[in-house]
Amino acid sequence: MSEAEAPPLRILIVDDHTVVRAGLRALLEGEPGFDVVGETGDGTDAVRLVTRLRPDVVLMDLRLTDPGPPRTGVTGLDPVDAIDGIEATRRILGARADTRVVVLTSYGSQANVLRAVEAGARGYVLKAGPPDELFRAVRAAAAGGMALAPEAAARVVGRAVEPGPVLSGREIEVVRLLARGHSNRAIASALFLAESTVKTHLVRIYRKLGTENRAATVSEAVRLGLIELT
CATH class of the missing domain: 3.40.50.2300 (Response regulator)
Structure with missing residues (x-):
């Protein structure tokens, strides 16, 4: 449709x-x-x-x-x-x-x-x-x-934060797009990656941040100051 x-x-x-x-x-x-x-x-x-x-x-x-x-x-x-x-x-x-x-x-x-x-x-x-x-x-x-x-x-994010888990530059890009509401497919297209690669990045990000879903990941990344949404 x-x-x-x-x-x-x-x-x-x-x-x-x-x-x-x-x-x-x-x-x-x-x-x-x-x-x-x-x-x-x-x-x-x-x-x-x-x-x-x-x-x-x-x-x-x-x-x-x-x-x-x-x-x-x-x-x-x-x-x-x-x-x-x-x-x-x-x-x-x-x-x-x-x-x-x-x-x-x-x-x-x-x-x-x-x-x-x-x-x-x-x-x-x-x-x-x-x-x-x-x-x-x-x-x-x-x-x-x-x-x-x-x-x-x-x-x-406009505050001092404690150092958080280290995400790679690519992982930060993935989280930023995640926070903007992008699907895995849209993230893959924006970053010129395979959708399977995006899924792999998300698994690693979840593990590093101790989260289990997209919403919690964005919340934790914002709380730690790992991303700035502007």
Whole structure:
């Protein structure tokens, strides 16, 4: 199936501000290939909606603090049920592992970025960023890749770090492309390598960094200052 014939990406918006959700819906529905299938301002509700709507990508705000209007017809929900975007991300991926989560937030602190990636988020985009950055992150996540906004990444790597595991120059190049959401095939094409060679590099990188998957590898490389995403 060609890209033009591919079904649109199903997106769920999770943000506790109604106006923000309305703006995001209008923005995403104006972009070819996107279909907003639902929205909510509540983390617990987001987990339920993921199970029911089966979105490809969830756009997740980190701070879900506005309780909004009372929810009628829903039992078992009281203040202790309120969860933030990090916990919602964990629960969503626990309930439906093939759903991708992209964090969209106003906060790009080091701690927030790392917590989001460690929870399983496939992207981290700041609300103040350009729309194209959001679109790229959604598409990269849906394809199994990962994308960090330059501003968010800069806040993570813009600090003194302890010396980390030594990666070769080629391995650093592979990790940089990994962080931009490239597939193994795309990395091979960009670096003029065989796809099998890329897989070999990834095995070595995982071993050196003590990681087991692409998201954790990018998180650890950023934490150690081995890559700078700009």
